[in-house]
Amino acid sequence: MSPQPSSKNRREPLYRFGFVLNTTLGNLTRYQNLRKYAERDSEIECSWAPVSHYTPPDHATLLRLLPAPLFMRARVLQQAWPVLGRLRDFDAVMVHLFEADVLCSLRSYLARRPLHISSTDEAPIVDRSNYPLYPNELAKPVWRQKLRLAIDHWRARRTDEFIPFSRWVSSVLVNDCGAPPDRVHPIHVGLDLEIWKPRQKPPRSPDDRMRILFVGGDFMRKGGELLLDVFRRRFLDRAELHLVTRQAPDDLPPHVHVHAEFQPNDERLTKLYGEVDLMVVPTFADIGPLWAFLEAMAMSIPIIGTKTGANAELVRHGETGMITEVGDGEGLAAAIEAMLGDPAARQRMGERGRAIVETEYNAAVNVPRILATMKRGVERSRSVVRPQSSRA
Numbered sequence: 001m002s003p004q005p006s007s008k009n010r011r012e013p014l015y016r017f018g019f020v021l022n023t024t025l026g027n028l029t030r031y032q033n034l035r036k037y038a039e040r041d042s043e044i045e046c047s048w049a050p051v052s053h054y055t056p057p058d059h060a061t062l063l064r065l066l067p068a069p070l071f072m073r074a075r076v077l078q079q080a081w082p083v084l085g086r087l088r089d090f091d092a093v094m095v096h097l098f099e100a101d102v103l104c105s106l107r108s109y110l111a112r113r114p115l116h117i118s119s120t121d122e123a124p125i126v127d128r129s130n131y132p133l134y135p136n137e138l139a140k141p142v143w144r145q146k147l148r149l150a151i152d153h154w155r156a157r158r159t160d161e162f163i164p165f166s167r168w169v170s171s172v173l174v175n176d177c178g179a180p181p182d183r184v185h186p187i188h189v190g191l192d193l194e195i196w197k198p199r200q201k202p203p204r205s206p207d208d209r210m211r212i213l214f215v216g217g218d219f220m221r222k223g224g225e226l227l228l229d230v231f232r233r234r235f236l237d238r239a240e241l242h243l244v245t246r247q248a249p250d251d252l253p254p255h256v257h258v259h260a261e262f263q264p265n266d267e268r269l270t271k272l273y274g275e276v277d278l279m280v281v282p283t284f285a286d287i288g289p290l291w292a293f294l295e296a297m298a299m300s301i302p303i304i305g306t307k308t309g310a311n312a313e314l315v316r317h318g319e320t321g322m323i324t325e326v327g328d329g330e331g332l333a334a335a336i337e338a339m340l341g342d343p344a345a346r347q348r349m350g351e352r353g354r355a356i357v358e359t360e361y362n363a364a365v366n367v368p369r370i371l372a373t374m375k376r377g378v379e380r381s382r383s384v385v386r387p388q389s390s391r392a
Helices: 027-038 068-084 098-107 142-158 167-175 224-235 267-273 291-298 329-340 343-360 363-383
Strands: 015-022 044-051 092-096 115-118 210-215 239-244 256-259 278-280 303-306 321-324
Touching (some): 015 068, 015 363, 027 363, 044 068, 068 098, 092 363, 210 224, 210 291, 239 267, 256 267, 267 291, 278 291, 278 329, 291 303, 291 343, 303 329
Parallel strands (some): 015 092, 210 239, 210 278, 239 256, 278 303, 303 321
C-alpha cells in the first residue's frame, strides 16, 4: 500500500484509487509499470494489493489448515484484503483478479461506491471451439464451464467500467456478453520505454550463427518443446537458440543457451534482446498480447508467433513479424527460414514494431490514459445517481 500523506500542508488528493492486481508471470511487469506511472499523478492517492498465485512452501500461515482447493482462494483474498477490506475509502477500485471481481460485483447490490473497474487480459469463454484454452480449462467438467460462463455474464452486468488489455477482449465483452460499448475501453498498460530502448547490435561476422530468442515462463504452453524440435531438425548447424525460462528440459542440444535468472524489466534481459536476430514464441494457448512480444518490438526485433487470442494485434503478419498456425512445426520452420534469410525484412519489421510500441504501447502515455478513464468514471458516478435496478 502506498504511504499516506506525511504533511498537513499537502493538498488532499482529488481521487482515491485502489488496485487489486494479479502479479503472476508476465502480469508482474504490468503491475510494476502501472504503479510506477500512476504514482506520478499528484491528483491520486493510490493503494496497492499485488496478488501472487504462488505461495512458497516454507511460507507459514494458518490457511494451510484448509483443504487444498480452498487454500489458494484464501491466500489470494488474504493478499487482496489491504484494498478489499477498505472499499468504502476509495472512489474507484481496479481489479485484475477473479475472486475480487466477484466480491465487488456482489457488493454493488449494497453500495454504489467505489466505482468497480475490471481490467484483464481474459475474455469470458463464450465459444470453446474458438478460444485459446489453457490446460486447466480443458480439464474442467461441463457443469463448471457453464457455471463460470454464467458468473462472467453476471459480472459483465454488475461492473461499472472495463479496461481490458486488448481489442480482442473488448469485442467479446461487447458482442457476446452485452457490455455497453461506452463502458469498455481497451487500453494496454504498455512498456516502460525508459528501460526498453533499442541497442546497437555488436559487430557480427558473416560466419556468426543467427540468434533466435524464446521467452516464456510456461515452457510447454508457450510452445517451447515445438521450437526445440524444429531447431534440432532444421537449424542446429547455423543458429543458436536462447531460452528465457525456468522450465527448460535437461536434454538440450548444442547451441542452446538457458537464461533462468532474469526478472521483469531486467537490464540483462534488455541486453540479450539487443544481441538476437529474431524472437519465436509458438504458443499453444495465450490470450495475449504477450509481454515478450512487446519487449521484442520495443527492441526492434521481429517476431514469429501463433494465431491465438490477441497476438495478431502485435504480430501483424508481414508488418512486425509472421503468424503461424498453432502446433504447425513445418509452418514454423518455414517462417524461421524465411526470416533468417532476409535481413532487410527483419530490419523493416523490427523498426515497424518499435514505432507501434512508441505510439500504442508506451506506459508513460497509456497509464495516464487509464487513469483519465477512471477519473471520468468517478466524475460520472458523483454527478449521476443511477437506480440500483438499472444494473441488475
